[in-house]
Amino acid sequence: MATIREIAEEAGVSRMTVSNVINNVKGKVSPETEKRIREIMEKHHYVPSMAARSLISKSSHIIGILLPQWAGNPNSMLLTPYAAYVVAYFEELLRAKGYYVMLCSFAKAEDAVMIQRTWHTDGMIEMFPHDDPINHELVERSECPLVVMDRHFDDLQMLSVGIEDRKGGYLAARHLLEEGHRQIGIAASSIESSQLIRERYEGYAEALAEYGLEPRKEWIFDGTDRHAGGIRVAEQLLGMRERPTAMVCTEDLIACGIMKRYQERGLNVPQDISLVGFDNSEPSRVVTPMLTTVNQFIRKKAETAVEMMLRAITDPEYRNDRKTLDVDLVKRESVARLA
Amino acid sequence: MATIREIAEEAGVSRMTVSNVINNVKGKVSPETEKRIREIMEKHHYVPSMAARSLISKSSHIIGILLPQWAGNPNSMLLTPYAAYVVAYFEELLRAKGYYVMLCSFAKAEDAVMIQRTWHTDGMIEMFPHDDPINHELVERSECPLVVMDRHFDDLQMLSVGIEDRKGGYLAARHLLEEGHRQIGIAASSIESSQLIRERYEGYAEALAEYGLEPRKEWIFDGTDRHAGGIRVAEQLLGMRERPTAMVCTEDLIACGIMKRYQERGLNVPQDISLVGFDNSEPSRVVTPMLTTVNQFIRKKAETAVEMMLRAITDPEYRNDRKTLDVDLVKRESVARLA
DNA sequence: CTGAAAGCGCTTACAG
DNA sequence: CTGAAAGCGCTTACAG
Numbered sequence: 001m002a003t004i005r006e007i008a009e010e011a012g013v014s015r016m017t018v019s020n021v022i023n024n025v026k027g028k029v030s031p032e033t034e035k036r037i038r039e040i041m042e043k044h045h046y047v048p049s050m051a052a053r054s055l056i057s058k059s060s061h062i063i064g065i066l067l068p069q070w071a072g073n074p075n076s077m078l079l080t081p082y083a084a085y086v087v088a089y090f091e092e093l094l095r096a097k098g099y100y101v102m103l104c105s106f107a108k109a110e111d112a113v114m115i116q117r118t119w120h121t122d123g124m125i126e127m128f129p130h131d132d133p134i135n136h137e138l139v140e141r142s143e144c145p146l147v148v149m150d151r152h153f154d155d156l157q158m159l160s161v162g163i164e165d166r167k168g169g170y171l172a173a174r175h176l177l178e179e180g181h182r183q184i185g186i187a188a189s190s191i192e193s194s195q196l197i198r199e200r201y202e203g204y205a206e207a208l209a210e211y212g213l214e215p216r217k218e219w220i221f222d223g224t225d226r227h228a229g230g231i232r233v234a235e236q237l238l239g240m241r242e243r244p245t246a247m248v249c250t251e252d253l254i255a256c257g258i259m260k261r262y263q264e265r266g267l268n269v270p271q272d273i274s275l276v277g278f279d280n281s282e283p284s285r286v287v288t289p290m291l292t293t294v295n296q297f298i299r300k301k302a303e304t305a306v307e308m309m310l311r312a313i314t315d316p317e318y319r320n321d322r323k324t325l326d327v328d329l330v331k332r333e334s335v336a337r338l339a
Numbered sequence: 340m341a342t343i344r345e346i347a348e349e350a351g352v353s354r355m356t357v358s359n360v361i362n363n364v365k366g367k368v369s370p371e372t373e374k375r376i377r378e379i380m381e382k383h384h385y386v387p388s389m390a391a392r393s394l395i396s397k398s399s400h401i402i403g404i405l406l407p408q409w410a411g412n413p414n415s416m417l418l419t420p421y422a423a424y425v426v427a428y429f430e431e432l433l434r435a436k437g438y439y440v441m442l443c444s445f446a447k448a449e450d451a452v453m454i455q456r457t458w459h460t461d462g463m464i465e466m467f468p469h470d471d472p473i474n475h476e477l478v479e480r481s482e483c484p485l486v487v488m489d490r491h492f493d494d495l496q497m498l499s500v501g502i503e504d505r506k507g508g509y510l511a512a513r514h515l516l517e518e519g520h521r522q523i524g525i526a527a528s529s530i531e532s533s534q535l536i537r538e539r540y541e542g543y544a545e546a547l548a549e550y551g552l553e554p555r556k557e558w559i560f561d562g563t564d565r566h567a568g569g570i571r572v573a574e575q576l577l578g579m580r581e582r583p584t585a586m587v588c589t590e591d592l593i594a595c596g597i598m599k600r601y602q603e604r605g606l607n608v609p610q611d612i613s614l615v616g617f618d619n620s621e622p623s624r625v626v627t628p629m630l631t632t633v634n635q636f637i638r639k640k641a642e643t644a645v646e647m648m649l650r651a652i653t654d655p656e657y658r659n660d661r662k663t664l665d666v667d668l669v670k671r672e673s674v675a676r677l678a
Numbered sequence: 679c680t681g682a683a684a685g686c687g688c689t690t691a692c693a694g
Numbered sequence: 695c696t697g698a699a700a701g702c703g704c705t706t707a708c709a710g
Contacts, residue, residue, distance in 0.1 A: 001456060003687055014697045019689060030695060045449075047456040051394040052687035055702045060390065062441075067430070081621075084423035091406070091442045100458075102401075103430045103440045110384075117340060117386040119439075143340075227625060256625045263627045282420075283625045286566060286595045288602045342703055353681045358705060369679060391703035394686045 002044035011037045022048055058120050063094050063309060064104040066112055066126040068134070081281050082298065083127060086149070089302030090125065097310060109137035116143045123309045125149065130194060145312035145319070147305050150196050157320040159312060161305045165196045168294040168327040169203025169248065172276040175292070175329055176246045177211050180338030181274060184208065185219030185244035187233045187254045192222060200250050200278065219244045230257015237273070238265060245274060245338065252277035252284040255291055255334070270336035280330050289333030296327050341383035350376045361387055397459050402433050402648060403443040405451055405465040407473070420620050421637065422466060425488070428641030429464065436649060448476035455482050462648045464488065469533060484651035484658070486644050489535050496659040498651060500643045504535045507633040507666040508542025508587065511615040514631070514668055515585045516550050519677030520613060523547065524558030524583035526572045526593045531561060539589050539617065558583045569596020576612070577604060584613060584677060591616035591623040594630055594673070609675035619669050628672030635666050 004022075008015040013033060020028040021037045029037070040046075054060040065087055091101045099122065106112045116124065121144050129135040129151040139146060139158045152160040176184050184204075191201050205215050218240070221233045230253060237243055238261070249255040255277035259269045269275055269289055277284050277293035284291035304323050312318050343361075347354045352372060359367040360376045368376075379385075393399040404426055430440045438461065445451045455463065462483050468474040468490040478485060478497045491499040508525075515523050523543075530540045544554050557579070560572045569592060576582055577600070588594040594616035598608045608614055608628055616623050616632035623630035643662050651657050 004689095005687075015688080016690095016697060017695085020696095023689085028695070033695085045452070045456070047453050049394065049459070049687055050457050051390045051399065051459065052702085053689080055388065055390040055394055055687080055704085056689050058702085079420075079423055079427050081420055081423065084420065087442070091444055095444060101442045103426070103442060105430055105434060113384070114386050115439075117384070118389050120388070120390065227621070253621075253625070260625065260627055282566070282592075283622055286592070286599065286622045286626055288599055288627070344703075354704075355681060355706095356679085359680095362705085367679065372679085388703055391686090392705080394688085394703080395705050397686085 002041075002046045004046075004048065007037065007040055007044065007046055010040050013037065054120055059122050060120045061099050062102050062119050062121045063090075063099045064102045064112075064115060064119070064121045064124040065090060066124050066138075067103065067105040068126070068128055068130060069105045069107050082279060085298045086127065086302050089299055090306065093303060093306040094309075097306075109134055109141055112138055113141050113143060120144075122313050123147070125305055125309060145309060147308050147312070149301075149305060152322050159308050159319065159321050161301060161308060161323045161325065162196065163296045163301065163325045164327050165199035166203040166206070168278060168296070169200035169205075169250075170207045171203070171327065171329045172248045172278070172294055173204040173207035174210070175331070176248070176274060176276060176335060177207060177213075179274070179335055181246040182211070182213060183216075183219075183242075183244040184213075184246045184248060185221070185237075186215065186248045186250070187221040187224045187230065187258065188250040189224055189226075189229070189254070190222065191220075197250050200248075204248050216244075219247075224249075224251075224254050226251065226253040227257040227260075230254040230259075231261045232257075234258040234261030238262075238267075243273070246335070247273060247275055249275065249277050252279045252281045252291055252293055255293070256283050256287050259287055259291075259334070270334050274335040276329075276335065284330075284332075292332045292335045293330050294327050295330045297325060301325055341380075341385045343385075343387065346376065346379055346383065346385055349379050352376065393459055398461050399459045400438050401441050401458050401460045402429075402438050403441045403451075403454060403458070403460045403463040404429060405463050405477075406442065406444040407465070407467055407469060408444045408446050421618060424637045425466065425641050428638055429645065432642060432645040433648075436645075448473055448480055451477055452480050452482060459483075461652050462486070464644055464648060469529075484648060486647050486651070488640075488644060491661050498647050498658065498660050500640060500647060500662045500664065501535065502635045502640065502664045503666050504538035505542035505545070507617060507635070508539035508544075508589075509546045510542070510666070510668045511587045511617070511633055512543040512546035513549070514670070515587070515613060515615060515674060516546060516552075518613070518674055520585040521550070521552060522555075522558075522581075522583040523552075523585045523587060524560070524576075525554065525587045525589070526560040526563045526569065526597065527589040528563055528565075528568070528593070529561065530559075536589050543587050555583075558586075563588075563590075563593050565590065565592040566596040566599075569593040569598075570600045571596075573597040573600030577601075577606075582612070585674070586612060586614055588614065588616050591618050591620045591630055591632055594632070595622050595626050598626055598630075598673070609673050613674040615668075615674065623671075631671045631674045632669050633666050634669045636664060640664055 004015050004018050008018045021034050104115050123145040125147045127149050139156050148160040150162045186204050188197050190197050255275040277291040280293045280295035284293045343354050343357050347357045360373050443454050460483050464486045466488050478495050487499040489501045525543050527536050529536050594614040616630040619632045619634035623632045
């Protein structure tokens with residue numbers, strides 16, 4: 001493989017001059033020399049070595065995508081469609097700006113910092129922060145710009161992008177209320193341990209409160225694990241004397257699970273239970289009836305995070321910002337109007 | 340950040356000695372010295388710079404995941420759940436072996452080779468090879484070990500891992516035949532341009548042939564694009580005088596789309612049409628009735644690819660191998676027994 | 679078991 | 695507009 005030295009020799013110039021061409025330093029190389037050098041580079045398929053460049057610049061053009069992997073996040077969260085979308089967009093947007101994306105699962109803040117040092121990553125974007133102490137520590141210790149998705153610690157200087165989770169929960173519940181429902185439960189993945197799910201819950205409670213209602217304890221399901229969890233919720237619901245007429249779900253898959261078990265028991269959605277999901281994911285459109293769901297703008301979210309990252313890389317002052325993106329309700333077929 | 344020089348000075352040894360400790364070179368450093376050096380490294384959270392190491396070794400411990408991005412693969416294929424799983428497993432398995440995963444979308448073979456040179460990647464795994472000339476060129480030009488998923492060129496020396504696609508198509512069709520179906524169509528994503536889909540089609544045709552049947556042209560749908568494509572197939576089906584009693588689909592989402600439109604028209608699965616999907620993906624379990632589908636062992640597939648990669652990295656002779664993994668049929672609720 | 683020298687491929691900072 | 699020198703953080707190959 002050709003090196004800058006060989007290119008320089010063949011062009012009869014110093015390595016410096018080639019370097020100036022590579023880095024597009026203006027007014028340093030005469031047009032003719034530049035053209036000649038570029039042709040020689042083309043011919044040899046010359047590409048500068050990132051190892052050598054980053055050794056000097058202390059910057060690698062690598063952005064790490066941090067995927068937490070601990071008790072709270074046992075399997076790689078990449079496995080959810082939402083994550084796949086976000087990561088795919090990150091890759092596309094960052095590459096367009098000349099950055100490379102490295103996938104980094106990690107178990108402790110220390111691990112993430114080690115990766116930063118090992119590679120001199122220009123920045124890191126953390127997905128699915130879940131467990132507070134570890135993330136708190138990571139935010140404090142990170143040695144390069146860090147953008148955190150869906151989590152913000154108010155006591156820390158940090159960069160984060162999230163969505164109006166509270167509004168999402170609120171919109172879901174209010175829609176049901178407007179359609180005449182008064183007995184509305186909620187099935188959530190982790191009110192206890194996840195701030196974002198808690199906010200969805202609070203939005204739900206707020207909407208109920210506007211109608212003078214309070215959440216009923218026996219209709220609050222926490223720790224519901226995706227589709228299988230939804231099925232279990234449905235079973236409990238079906239065993240109750242008094243059942244809610246509608247359920248807000250913090251994830252589409254939970255709603256799909258409830259729907260499945262109801263249908264298997266010969267009951268119908270939305271006649272026997274109305275359902276609102278969250279995320280507007282593929283499954284929400286695949287089931288029959290299609291799910292009414294809270295939509296978040298995933299592409300926009302990825303773009304926002306990338307913009308933050310790029311700004312943070314160029315501006316060392318930019319280390320404290322929080323963007324919260326809007327959500328909206330997609331009305332489909334899973335909510336019945338009550339007389 | 341500490342460098343090897345500072346560690347060496349603090350320990351009162353040469354940089355060489357520290358290097359030997361870092362690289363676990365046996366019998367080169369006395370146990371006491373090693374212990375002292377390790378403690379100092381700990382204290383400083385010292386991590387060797389990959390840039391410096393790979394500058395010398397011409398190896399970065401980076402494995403690139405190649406994601407083709409051209410006319411045939413317009414959006415990032417990462418967006419499919421299947422891809423998300425595979426990539427998540429790659430990351431987990433490779434990290435455990437000390438490798439780093441870089442996501443690399445690319446449009447031309449040249450781009451991929453440039454990335455290899457830029458980073459001195461130790462290896463690359465290509466997903467979703469679709470368009471022949473580009474992949475053919477990539478296989479020929481790759482400058483580091485390359486493992487290709489789901490595609491093999493018999494005229495080239497290459498490493499690939501795939502599944503028994505033909506058997507998958509065969510199992511799907513044979514099951515329908517055994518259940519008494521004789522009018523069996525197929526909805527495929529790309530028989531024309533994808534070898535693997537073509538093989539699924541051929542398996543389907545083979546099963547029909549065993550029963551003295553031939554595929555009927557008007558029941559062969561090609562270029563079916565996921566869920567929306569399935570819906571369109573259903574519409575065409577519903578407009579036919581003579582309709583198939585069953586459809587083999589090369590993707591679960593296609594089957595889900597057909598199911599959706601049939602149900603919307605008041606028809607039932609499997610009474611009005613039996614459906615077999617492919618992939619055993621989340622949607623196949625979410626719909627009602629649940630889909631009978633061809634299952635592939637994704638985890639095993641990822642493991643196989645990683646093993647191939649690791650072997651290729653250590654053994655320069657190992658450049659030509661092909662692994663084909665088994666599939667099986669998961670029988671659920673979308674196939675009716677015909678009298 | 680330890681160390682001094684040379685060099686990986688590039689850029690920074692300076693002199694012309 | 696061009697170039698010679700020094701150095702980024704590490705390892706290889708050798709001498710002791």
